[in-house]
Amino acid sequence: MESTEILKLTVQEDGVAIVQIHRPEARNALNLELRQQLSEAFQYLSKLDAVKAIVLTGGEKVFAAGADIKDFTTATTAQMYLRHTEQYWQSITDCPKPIIAAVNGYALGGGCELAMHADIIIAGENAKFGQPEVKLGLMPGAGGTQRLLRAIGKYQTMLWVLTGKLVKAAEAERMGLVSEVVEDENTITHAIEIAQTIASFSPIAVQQIKEVTNLGQDQSLQGALALERKAFQILFDTKDQKEGVNAFFEKRPAQYTGE
Secondary structure, eight states, X not given: XXXXXXXXXXXXXXXXXXXXXXXXXXXXXXXXXXXXHHHHHHHHHHXXXXXXXXXXXXXXXXXXXXXXXXXXXXXXXXXXXXXXXXXXXXXXXXXXXXEEEEEOSEEETXXXXXXXXXSEEEEETTOEEEOGGGGGTOOOOSSHHXXXXXXXOHHHHHHHHHHOOOEXXXXXXXXXXXXXXXXXXXXXXXXXXXXXXXXXSOHHHHHHHHHHHHHHTTSOHHHHHHHHHHXXXXXXXXXXXXXXXXXXXXXXXXXXXXX
């Protein structure tokens, strides 16, 4: 898959892929075309063995300022239903590789929901998050209520979605939505460094960690612990596990092959 005018895609030799939204004239608003291209990009990267981790960004100025409101002016219930945009979001949800969102500027509405599809969120100091759909007579429709609920709890979520308030990066970090806050000029670089670290590990172990963590959050503790235990045991039958242990004892960098 090649880059387009509105979505830049770079696959580095170190196993890191960078997906950058590029609609600066619309503050990276997520119109239907962009959502389709994001879906295609993540389907492509999910199958590409050379990619071990993915950085998702909107660039230095803004992550994504929400859905393209022009799409809402005349749309009917039937038209919105028939778009089945949940399929586009699902491609990101189903990606087995770790996703690090590098957020500068606004991540609002669909942009905030997009960031919450990542596994790690790195935010610049001046980043702002929010679900302001209520101000348009709407509500979040791509996980804004449910992912936020699981990240920061009921009472903070209700404050966000019922008032449409904007939340600064530092406050979002205190609530548990943001992994780390860094200086604005370092956001993307730091996200890439994290992705490079992850890409240096066994891809089997990394993908199992992501899968078990995501599946376990909606299970009972005992069920989730059993799932974790089984995945832990399965990893002992991989070449990467033996390589990792041998490299540790031999005091050398491990050479993982994904087997």
